[in-house]
Amino acid sequence: MKKAVGFDQKLQLHQLDRIVQELSRSDSRQQLYDVVDQSLMADIGGSKARMNARTILFKIWVLVDNENEEIRDRGLKLFVNASREERLLLHWGMILLAYPFFRDVADQVGRLFQLHGEFSTMQLSRKIFALYGERRRVSVALNAVLGTYKHLGIISEQKKIYVSAAKISIYKLEYKLWLIEVMLKSAEKSAIELKQIAVEPCLFPFSLDITESDLRNGQLQITRQGLDMVMIGLR
Structure with missing residues (x-):
């Protein structure tokens, strides 16, 4: 097929x-x-x-597909005060999903x-x-x-x-977390290693500097595998 x-x-x-x-x-x-x-x-x-x-x-x-309406709606709210670079990030994420x-x-x-x-x-x-x-x-x-x-x-x-x-630096945490969530959904991945996010190929236009502490109390969940592997997944 x-x-x-x-x-x-x-x-x-x-x-x-x-x-x-x-x-x-x-x-x-x-x-x-x-x-x-x-x-x-x-x-x-x-x-x-x-x-x-x-x-x-x-x-x-x-x-958009029904399962993506909620993340789309959050993207629309982020769009209101977004810079040009942040708007590009939001569009990029929604195209990956679509x-x-x-x-x-x-x-x-x-x-x-x-x-x-x-x-x-x-x-x-x-x-x-x-x-x-x-x-x-x-x-x-x-x-x-x-x-x-x-x-x-x-x-x-x-x-x-x-x-x-040159890679587009994204500084506001809410945009970075939204894009990571979109990336996981679009790739149908349950989780990704934290250090892999910076080199995830489909996010090549952007520079996403993110730490474990940034991810607490958000839409993403953190799990540890072994001593030094931090996995980021969808809740």
Whole structure:
């Protein structure tokens, strides 16, 4: 059975910001559709491409799975006072939840950066084709994800080689904890070792400095295995 792809249109930060802003203002789903479609016209001329972008945006922030509504709602509350970097973190987390393909690409990109400090489209394509099959839909989606990364400013392209931008430092604890929780849910992991968080491949755009004491009294639980292994899991 072929794995679903779905992510087939490049997104920009202001498009993601707009749907979150309008979500609280709109009186109905149809009104939100219309406002988002109107705003996308400035970036996307074709109606089919615009519809695809709107579908993706709605899946990320509006039409979320029932089990993700609570964490989405907490993300919306955090968004109100978020900086640009924190808004990017919130969008990143919600895309990881909405699109496993996006998460798999982020995971492979993060691994390639850790191994080589850069990657080519060919290197990344081989890894994604191994997961999803070598078909046109996968190629289109991969280009859309890479285009989104470039629009978000987290990678840049130099002579067909991609390099990472400087990592985005996140300082407020509530954003870091929210992203860790999202990462666990999106990866369907019950727990992760504390020291692994800093090098988790799918979180490659961000620098998350977190300690055991930061995790107390939150949505995450701490367990110890042996003398020096601290595991972080979902409650």
